[in-house]
Amino acid sequence: DLCLYLLSTPLPVLLLACVLSFNVDQKNGLSFSGPLEDMFGYTIQQFENSEGKWVLIGSPLSGQPAKRTGDVYKCPVGRGDNTCVKLELPKNTTVPNLREVKENMTMGSTLVTNPNGGFLACGPQYGYMCGQQQFISGVCANVSSSFQILNSVAPAVQGTMCQW
Numbered sequence: 757d758l759c760l761y762l763l764s765t766p767l768p769v770l771l772l773a774c775v776l777s778f779n780v781d782q783k784n785g786l787s788f789s790g791p792l793e794d795m796f797g798y799t800i801q802q803f804e805n806s807e808g809k810w811v812l813i814g815s816p817l818s819g820q821p822a823k824r825t826g827d828v829y830k831c832p833v834g835r836g837d838n839t840c841v842k843l844e845l846p847k848n849t850t851v852p853n854l855r856e857v858k859e860n861m862t863m864g865s866t867l868v869t870n871p872n873g874g875f876l877a878c879g880p881q882y883g884y885m886c887g888q889q890q891f892i893s894g895v896c897a898n899v900s901s902s903f904q905i906l907n908s909v910a911p912a913v914q915g916t917m918c919q920w
């Protein structure tokens with residue numbers, strides 16, 4: 757039972773009020789902060805593992821300007837510390853034998869929790885080179901309940917002709 761408030765730093769701007777899928781309880785409101793310019797708070801998912809409850813927060817422009825890949829943060833709930841930690845998903849989100857262009861992949865645009873534990877974090881603008889030409893596909897990281905990437909899923913990547 758929580759009400760989530762997302763605050764941008766450094767300006768204390770109320771970015772998002774209560775997330776409707778949560779049971780709203782004003783007294784126990786939580787706040788998490790992250791950079792507004794990275795679109796921190798674009799996606800939000802409740803999550804639970806053996807360590808306890810979390811809120812997963814997508815930040816699809818994270819890493820800008822130098823390495824704008826997007827990422828997902830894990831934010832602990834009910835453990836006395838509201839500090840969110842970036843999961844660094846783009847590094848291990850990789851399709852073998854492909855010349856990848858991870859910049860602008862907008863990782864964290866979609867978050868889908870898996871009923872059997874873990875979640876999928878997706879970036880719809882994952883790029884890869886096919887010859888001299890850049891193609892764009894969606895890619896998802898299949899993340900375990902302990903926040904490790906199990907595999908990457910990119911069904912739209914064209915056949916073997918683009919691989920090297």
Ligand SMILES: *[C@@H]1O[C@H](CO)[C@@H](O)[C@H](O)[C@H]1NC(C)=O
Nearest residue numbers: 824857858859860861883890
């Ligand atoms: C990423 O997006 C920025 C801003 O739109 C653009 O300037 C840059 O060229 C893009 N990078 C790639 C590798 O597409």
Ligand SMILES: *[C@@H]1O[C@H](CO)[C@@H](O)[C@H](O)[C@H]1NC(C)=O
Nearest residue numbers: 874876898899906907908909
């Ligand atoms: C994610 O990993 C789990 C465990 O290995 C597997 O059962 C599941 O099929 C994977 N999901 C996708 C979309 O690859």
Ligand SMILES: *[C@@H]1O[C@H](CO)[C@@H](O)[C@H](O)[C@H]1NC(C)=O
Nearest residue numbers: 843844845847848903904905
């Ligand atoms: C990425 O891979 C490294 C090396 O295998 C591992 O130590 C790290 O935990 C992985 N991170 C994620 C988010 O899977």
